[in-house]
Amino acid sequence: MGTLQVGFETLLRGFDPEILKQDSCVAYGLWPDLSLCYVNRGWKEFASKNGGDSDISSRWRLGSRVLDAVSDELKIFYQNVYSQCFSYSKPWSHEYECSSPELFRRFEQTFFPLKMNEGLLVVNRLLTETLHDPAEHIATSPDEEWYRNEAGILRQCSNCRRTQNIGSLDRWDWVPEWVRQPADATRFVLCPSCLDSDYAHP
Numbered sequence: 737m738g739t740l741q742v743g744f745e746t747l748l749r750g751f752d753p754e755i756l757k758q759d760s761c762v763a764y765g766l767w768p769d770l771s772l773c774y775v776n777r778g779w780k781e782f783a784s785k786n787g788g789d790s791d792i793s794s795r796w797r798l799g800s801r802v803l804d805a806v807s808d809e810l811k812i813f814y815q816n817v818y819s820q821c822f823s824y825s826k827p828w829s830h831e832y833e834c835s836s837p838e839l840f841r842r843f844e845q846t847f848f849p850l851k852m853n854e855g856l857l858v859v860n861r862l863l864t865e866t867l868h869d870p871a872e873h874i875a876t877s878p879d880e881e882w883y884r885n886e887a888g889i890l891r892q893c894s895n896c897r898r899t900q901n902i903g904s905l906d907r908w909d910w911v912p913e914w915v916r917q918p919a920d921a922t923r924f925v926l927c928p929s930c931l932d933s934d935y936a937h938p
Contacts, residue, residue, distance in 0.1 A: 738776035740765065741798055747850040748774075751857065760862035762843075764802075767855055770818060772802050774857075807894055807924040813935050820938050821847045821856055831863065832934045833895050837912040840873070841865045876909040880919065883911070890914070890922045895930035 738756070744765050748756075756763055756776045765774030775796070795805040803811050821828055829846040842864040848857040883890045883899050891900040897915045898908035908927045918924075926935055 738763075738774060738779070739798065740774035744773045744855060747855040748857070751848070751850070755859065758861075762860040762862075763858060765850075765855055765857050766802060766818070768822060768853065770802050772796060772798055772800050773855070774798075807926075809926045809931070810894060810935070813937060816937050817847055818856065821849045822853050825849045825853055828938055830934060830938075833897075833930070835868070835897055835915070837915045838867065839865055840868050873910045876911050878911050878913045878919065883909075883919075884921075888921055890919050891925050892918060892922050893927040893930055894924040895926055895934055898927060900925075900927070 744767075747765075755761055756778070759778065761776065762779045762782045763774075763776040764772060764779055767773050775798075796802075803814060806814060817828060827846055827848050829844055831842055831844050833840075833842055835841050841862065844861045844863055846859050846861070848859065849855075850857055880890070882901055882903060885891070885902050892898070892914060893900075893908060896908070897910075899911050899914055901907040901909050906928070908929075914922070
């Protein structure tokens with residue numbers, strides 16, 4: 737089942753438990769106040785495989801407010817989604833990218849209101865996982881001269897993981913080393929392309 741707070745298991749009754757057991761399923765649950773109350777095994781395993789173990793304990797503890805663990809731009813998007821799901825009691829979904837330095841990955845994220853809006857289940861399902869196309873992801877060296885702005889900040893898209901080139905602000909480069917380990921003083925944002933394609937407000 738995973739790790740959950742008292743009371744949430746009751747809300748999951750009627751939801752197909754086999755879905756939550758699938759290797760490609762990464763899921764978490766929220767109370768109406770948007771505090772984290774459930775993570776499945778797939779969620780923990782995905783984080784572990786992608787270097788997120790320490791992040792889990794500090795940013796994603798059960799009881800923590802989920803919006804406190806995302807960037808400001810994503811916070812606005814998710815606040816709107818959560819509010820819509822609770823207001824209309826209808827599932828909603830979108831696709832997004834979550835790639836590693838070596839693998840291109842896209843997921844479908846679906847939000848399920850549970851039992852008269854007493855909770856919300858968020859299910860992330862893997863759609864695509866392939867090696868990066870070298871023509872699409874031209875690797876760039878981590879030369880901070882080209883990426884750190886006058887304020888000392890690097891801007892990296894939290895969706896496609898590309899980093900903004902300060903020599904041409906509409907250019908976002910693929911820097912694998914910073915996908916593996918973000919540089920100091922990195923600010924996670926959404927690049928214009930990802931904002932339009934994956935994070936348009938519902």
